[in-house]
Structures are given as C-alpha cells and as structure tokens.
Amino acid sequence: MPPRHRAETNRLADLTLVHPRRCGSGSADSQGTEETTVVFGISIDSIVAVLSLAIPAIAFAWEFVVVRRKRLGYRVQMDTLATDTAHAPGADVLARMHKNGRELQEPSFVLLRIENAGRKEIVESDYLAAEDDKTGIRVTFRQRQVVGMAVTELSQPELRDFFITHNAKGEPIETEGFGSGEEDGAGVIRLPKVKLNRKAHYKVLAVLERKTGRPGSEFPDPEFRADVSGRHDRWLGRFRSPSQLKLAATESHPFASKPALLLIGLLTAAVVIQSSVTLFFRPVPPPLDCVGGTLYLHGSTAFGPAVRRAAETYVSLCQGKGARIPIDDGTFLGSTPGLSALERAGKQAKLPGTTGLGDHIAFTDGPAEGSHPQVLSRPVAYSAYTLVVNKKAKVRNLSLAQIREIYAQKITDWSEVGGAPIPIKFVGRNRGSGTRTALVRRVLADANGRPGEVPPPTVNDCAKLTSENGSCEVESTQTLLQKVAEIDGALGYSEASSVSGAPDVVRLRIDQKQATLDGIEKGGYPYWQTEFAYTFGELPAGSIGAAFLQYLTDQGGKNILRRFGNRPCSETEYPLVCEPRDRFPG
Template identity: 30%
Template structure:
C-alpha cells in the first residue's frame, strides 16, 4: 500500500483560561472538517470521471393538421419515437487519465433505445473534441444502445459533451467502466443535477476555509514551518530552464520568511549556466560566491565547481493530441529523429506531418538528456523550419525547428498539429493540447524512475564555485532546497527529491 502522506496539527490547550469544554470540542470538530477536505482535495488523489445528463427528452412531433406531415429523418429513414440526450463528461479528479488507466471500457447505455446520430460538442480543450469525434467516426454505434468512450488521454480539467439522437420509447442513462485508481481509487460517477464546474468542491472548500479561519481566531494555531536557516545578501541562480518554475517557487517560499534575501533567477540552459559560473569564478572568485548554477546532469570539464544533487527530473516525449499517438518505442523515436518516419500515419496515427520541435544547441540539458537516454547518442537533424509550422524548403524530407526554452517548446507542441518534442514532465501537465507518450510501454512518472523501468530522466544538480561559506545565502538556500519543507514543492512540480530515492540513482 502506498503511503500518501500525513497531516498533523498539534494543539496546545494550556493557558486557555476560561474557554470551556464545549468550545474545545467545537474547535476539534472544525479541524476535523477542514482536514477531511484538505486530505480529499490534495492527498487522496483520484482519477475521477463525472458525467451529467443535461438533457434527456423526447423530440415532440405533433402535426397540426392533415395538410402538414412532420417527422424526424436520419439518412432518409424515419426515426421512430425520437429523443435527444446531452451528456457532459468531466475529469473532475486530482489526476490526469491516460489511456492505459481505463482497465474496463467506459460506456453509456440507453435502455430500450438505439443510437441514431452522435456528435461531440463543447470540448475543452477543442483538440480533445476533434480527437474524440475522429475516434467515434471510426466506430459504428448506430443501431446499438451503447456508446463506448474511446481510450484517450483526458487531463485534469478536461471536459466534453456527447449529443445523441435516439430512437425508442425507453428512458434514462446508465454507465459502466473502471479506471485504475490513484492513491485512493478512481472511477466513473454520475452527478444527478447539473452544476457549475467544481461547484461542490468550491463550496466545501469555502466552508472549510471559514472553519479554519474560526479555529485560528480561537487558538492561533500556526502549522507553517519556516526555513530553518535564514541568511541575508544577494544570490543569482542561473542554468536549467527545465526547473525554472520550481526554483521560482522555492525562491518565493524562502524569501517570504527570510526577507533579507535578494534572489534573482536568470536561466539560459544547463551548460550555459555552468560555463558562466566557472568563468566568473576564474575571473573573480568573490563574485562567484553569490551564484548557483542548476544543471540537468553533471557538469563537464569544470573541476572547480562543487555539485549537490537536489532531485531527479523526469522528462517526457510530448506529442500534440492531433497526432492521435500516445505510445512510442525508442526504435520509433530514433526513426523519427533520423528522418526515416515523417508522417504520423506511418505509426497508426493521423495523416499529419511529424513536426519535430527541439531545444536550441548544446547548452540545453534536456536536449543532451534526450540524445543520451533516448537517441543513444545520435545527433538530431538540421533545422528546416523557422516558425515550426511550415518548412522553409518544401523539398526537405524532415520538419524540424528549435526553440530557446522549455516553456516555448511546450507552448509550440501544444499549439501545432503533428508536433513532437521533449521536456520536463511536470511542466508538460499544464498544456492540455499535448500528451506525454509512453516509451517502450512505460508511462513517464516518478514511480517508474525508482523501479528503473523508465529511463528518460536526469539528476538535477546545484553547482557552486567551490564549497559555499557556511553562513552565506548560497549555503542557506541549498540547505533549504534539500529540506523537508521544500520537498512538497519538488514533488508537486513532478520532480523526485533525492532523499526519497536509492542513493545510487542520485549519485
């Protein structure tokens, strides 16, 4: 059984004076209610599909006289006892749903009725709707009483609607299917009354917030743990763009309590950051004391630098959903990046050109990791597109462009049909138009790093020029980055803290 976490509140009731027992009991009840919501919302991560029957009604056909003949036809055939159903489906859980999570096909049945017509409407994102419609168009649900949902990736917050025309005098909608659960199970659930997205969660959260506020007013409970070691001064963090969002979060959390710390972040790539730190140290060692370089993987040819492993960065091959591909092998990836495969239909996907979007040059740690861990050391092909959408030379065999940062790469893959790239897994989850593909049948996730079945990852190092002075801001921030307080930020952003891995993995 996986341990999902513990939340402990220590209440010291000494010195409360005249507060009576009823007040204490009420306070404990408030804490219990708040904890129940927090655990359900943040710790017990579920895969959860929720559906709502927004419309289920017969189509009224009432001729007003013998002079008017009114009927519902579909493909030149009269629809007997027609009705319309509108189903809304939401990923209302705390986790993304990947195709392999669907252990038993999710389906909707319409007792004593048959499907006449079917359309996907109001999908968020729109690309999800197009994929669903194309998948449904390849199936034949007409004259059946069951709609089977295609096995596709449905990310957190995704939603779509099925609009169906049915024939028959039955009524009602039933469902079946099973999702592989998260830390607390998962499944498909019916919400009887249409509600705004997340309304129940918001209402429960609001009530819990009020209760917590009341409790704090009563007992002044402080459960936040500030950094153990605050230092003042200036610090500049350079290097990897893959972990830039995480470093910014750590900076904000540290500086919120250690207000005398001035920390700036300027990431340009792993090798660029390491090289800049090394050159600065050789010219002015004193200035280098206020610089930390983050690197995806170990620094090369820099004997004066001292590296500290912080976490493992899980990388993913990301594919625009329009390609209708969610699993690749290393053999296929090498064929794509060698220019031997140029269209997704060659891999069973749509008839779309494969548009490779890569990181610029040798300074990128994610590019180096992709080349070493996936391409087996092979170099990527030359650039053939400046805007990533169209080839500069129409006769060029491959379609490939380069961008400067992880964020730009993810944004382009998310937006361009047929695009493929590679990036840090945690950041990719923020883009609804792309899928993190399985590689050799293994899903990119932290758990697969620990058991060594997933290989596209790298250790994130924090480098200093020599050992930092014990009372310096650099030393204090590095200590905080490896602390229990910072661990929650790393995990939330998809990184695996080295403290939670076997020592051999982090080096």
C-alpha cells in the first residue's frame, strides 16, 4: 500500500480575529481614500516611481498592521495510517491497536499544531461563541472517529491549565470545551478557548480509526472550523457564513522562508534603486539657471524645428519660474525676415545707453548679409542641407557639375541625367533665405568661389507650374517640401532633418555623398551651413534670452540639436568659427 503521509502539509491561509473592543465606527473594515494632488508638469515616470514605493508600503501596512493583529492558525504536521509503517520487527503492533478489547479498523495518527501567527495576543473573547460554550475550535474528521488524544508540546507550561483541571477528589479531568465526540457521523476534536501570546502554540496528538468509506481509501483532510468575533463577514464572509468559518493553515514560517525573505529583500532594493533613479536623476539636466519672463524667437525656417523643441523643453523645465516662449506659424519666417524683426524690436524698445535687448533672439542660416551695426552674432551649430526632388524624376544622385548645369538651365529634363523624361521645375526659397544663400555659395559657386545663381521665378504661384519648365518661390521650408512632393519633376532644397517623413520627396546625394554630419566631416559633402544666433546688443545678464541661449549651446539643448542632425559648435575644433574639421588644413 503506498504511503499516505501528509506531514507538514503547509496549506496557506489565515484567520483574522478582531477583538470586539476594537470594532465600531473606526474599525478596520472602514477603508478611507487618500486624495493625491498631481501638480501639472510631473512626468509619468515620477508618478510610476512614487506608486512603486507607495503600493508595497501600503501592502506591508495592511498585512502586518491590519491583517496580522489577530491571527489564529493551524498546521497538520502528521496525518498517517498506522498500516503505512515500514515492515520492521515489531512494527505490526501499531496496526493492531485495541480499544476495550476490539482491534481498531485502519487506525491513523494525527498531529495538529495550533498557534498564534499574529502580532497581538489572543484571548477568550476573541472566539465567537456563547459565554457558556467553552469550545473555541472544532476539528472534523470525515469517515473517521476519534479513539483518543493528548495535548503535547505546550509553548509555555501555563497553557496546560486550559486543557486539564481537577475534580473534587483531586483527580485530573478534561476542562470544559476540550474533548472529542461526533457530529453528523464524523469524528470531532473540540479545543478550548486558549489564551495565546504572540508566537505561542500547542500540539494535539490523536488516534483515530476508520468508520465509513471504502477500506484502504484515503481519508479526507481534517476540517478546521472556528467561530470568531468582529465584523469579519465583510472580508471573509464570502467564503463561509459569518458564524462558521473554516480555520485555515499556516506555514512553519508564518511570514516567509529564508530564501523568500532574501528574494523579497533583493526585490525591494531593486524597486528602491529604480524609483530613486527615476525621481532624482533625470536624463535631460535642467538649465543651471532658470530665468522667467517671455522670450520671442525669429528667423530660419530650416533651423526652426530644432529651436522650437529646445524652447518647449526649456519652458517645461523652467515653468516654475514663469518662463514663456510663444511659438506659432509666424515665429520662423526665414533668416532675413527674422533679423529684420529683431532689429525692429530693438529700435522700438528704446533701450538706454548700451543696454541690450534680453527678450528677442533671431536665428539665421549662415552669417547675415548686409550691414547690421546694432546686432551681434554667435555661432550655435552647423547643419546639413540637401537637394530634394520629386520621386517621379527617378533620380537619387547627381554630380556637383550636373547640379550646376541644371541650375544654369543647361540641363532641362531629368532624362538628360539618367532620370525619367520629365521637365525640370524649380521650387526655391525667397531671396534672403539662409538655405538659398548656402546653396548659391557652397554648391553653385564656380571654381573661383563666386556665388552661383538660381533661376528667377517664372510664375507667382507654384500651382501654375505644369508640364513645361519653370520656377517658383515659397516662404518656408515646409511649403517647399510640400510643393516638391506635389509637382512632377520638381527640384528644391531644405535642411536635411526636415525631409524625414516627407512623402513623395527624395533626398539627393551629391557625388554619392550623403547629406549627413559624417558626409560633411569625413566625405566632403558640400551643402551645409553654420547656424547663428543674433541678438540686439549684448544680452543682459539674468535675462531669459541669455538663459535660453546658454541652455541651447552649453546645457541640455545640445542634445536636442544633435537629435535634429546638427553639430553643436562647442563640439567643433574651433567653436567660434564652427565649421567641420576638414575645413582647417593640418
């Protein structure tokens, strides 16, 4: 017969006993809600980090402060048939036990451990029962009857008095509430309302025999039942009626085993470290000196997307100082219009003496043309530009000589350079555009360095360009890209990073060199330009203009410039000149 040992079954569950004096309007079943105020601007990472710390703390408090105040548990440390013994000499005596001369039928041994697994002591009033009912716990054994039992291993000698008393003759007898019997045809052990200090326990050893069921079949597990006081029906009543709750088992380690404790400790350390990093170490460092106020930006449409993102980040970081940088469709209108707007604002401010304007900055593609005696420049980064062509032209690479001949209108059809038989149409920027200036100076210039020319507009609306050759001009980079995508055979130019995601537009290589920073610095790609920041006089110390320019050039704004395909001047060999390394021989 296979062994039926069920030693150390360790089926986990808990029974919470609530002292009547702790109940009432302020009892533990009344759960409050905690209001959390979320300040605008806090990142989702910070919220998650706070929750990752708060939730374990709340769970810990619930488990150890609320649930484990009063917890009574049991363990079935042994439940085995006497016939399961090994066939050593003398072992049969266990299987041949008698009661009143009658041999027991399939005798079995059960060892129970009852313990206080909570944080508080357990007293008689914690057991829900009538005052004249001295039984606190009932253990039912289906298909078996109790032959005899004894209380063993008391955690403290004083517990003995809850089980054994003496009659008038001085003879020891069982106390009220302690004993065995039958209920509904099943054997029952009744245990008294024992006071148990924290971690206190006692054990009960019982001998039972089969009463019903098929001989040799396995017995059902013992059923523990206890009536408990307090408003437990809200939490545990869903499993049993309020007056008949099944007492559940505890492990030999009421909290956790040593390996589990080690794992919990490592997990807690990981959560604390991750949350601390998220809360206190941000990937983008804030400006060293946040300054409030309103800053107005102007200038290059090509450089505008990078500056816009940097401005949004600065405002987010410095909103506590009241920083504002309003940006709309009229902010970046081109290098020359932006410079004009800066000079106009400076004159209208009527600044005294040599005081500079601290709330306006203009950005230009390359140095400003003409005379501007009251504005000062500072190089910020250099950028890669690219020629763009409508995809129906079937062209992806042109030589520098071919580009010059196309803009000189010596080549008028894409088929002449290996493309589709479609006439070439020019979509350009208005005069004063820095992107256009970079094109005529760096790409179309002749061998002597004289700037080239772009075809003058033949129509005042790009929509009028049809199947014939022609040219038109637009005011912004985004409009140029849109028109190149719409007009078959159109050719234009743009900052390289602005082309990403533009539909029906192809970035042209020049002599197989790509429009990237590596193409400029290592391959001699010719179409690039230095981006300048212009101010009206020296920016006053402590102005929002000075703070933002510092952020853009020397702090977190540099990361944004890189993401938009620019090389910050501070990373070049000669920051005040801000040109690629190969421009300086030796």
